[in-house]
Amino acid sequence: DGGITQSPKYLFRKEGQNVTLSCEQNLNHDAMYWYRQDPGQGLRLIYYSQIVNDFQKGDIAEGYSVSREKKESFPLTVTSAQKNPTAFYLCASSIQLGQAEAFFGQGTRLTVV
Amino acid sequence: GQNIDQPTEMTATEGAIVQINCTYQTSGFNGLFWYQQHAGEAPTFLSYNVLDGLEEKGRFSSFLSRSKGYSYLLLKELQMKDSASYLCAVYYGGATNKLIFGTGTLLAVQP
Numbered sequence: 001d002g003g004i005t006q007s008p009k010y011l012f013r014k015e016g017q018n019v020t021l022s023c024e025q026n027l028n029h030d031a032m033y034w035y036r037q038d039p040g041q042g043l044r045l046i047y048y049s050q051i052v053n054d055f056q057k058g059d060i061a062e063g064y065s066v067s068r069e070k071k072e073s074f075p076l077t078v079t080s081a082q083k084n085p086t087a088f089y090l091c092a093s094s095i096q097l098g099q100a101e102a103f104f105g106q107g108t109r110l111t112v113v
Numbered sequence: 114g115q116n117i118d119q120p121t122e123m124t125a126t127e128g129a130i131v132q133i134n135c136t137y138q139t140s141g142f143n144g145l146f147w148y149q150q151h152a153g154e155a156p157t158f159l160s161y162n163v164l165d166g167l168e169e170k171g172r173f174s175s176f177l178s179r180s181k182g183y184s185y186l187l188l189k190e191l192q193m194k195d196s197a198s199y200l201c202a203v204y205y206g207g208a209t210n211k212l213i214f215g216t217g218t219l220l221a222v223q224p
Contacts, residue, residue: 031210040121042200042217043156050210058211090155092212101146102212104155 023091135201
């Protein structure tokens, strides 16, 4: 079945370490997005990519990095420069938002210990 | 910024009707989405408004007024399973192709 997969579902990291969150989709979507969600809040855009080898910063890109080497994959690295990394991270993809909605992965809950 | 605002929490009774508002201070967007999100899960698509007016899909309807800067999601015949967060999101198309979410509204449906 086609879909978007995030792994792992739960992730623990020691303070000061970098960690990479995986996002893979087999929907043949061009656009992919990373959002962060804090308790009781909406989604805030971290990075997004409209096409392979291209990506743009969202509203809260500081302390994060991404790559888009393949159409199917858009990994997010949470670096040690991110001061408050504990959050729920959601990846999404879309074929073209003006024509169809964005599909979301099940999310990764990152906890810094 | 886009300043997309929603009430933080709402409570309604099973079988009733509830309206969740979304106000924004932005322009030049292509359309407005509504998503439903149960706790700890991924958001799922509910509706998309491009033109002003009401879009009806079963128990859920969504309204957009660009001139007044607001949208609302109307849920009829509420069921317990409708307890969730409801997120509105503004879509900027063209070269931007960006989806910006509001603060989200947590709806609690009571018996």
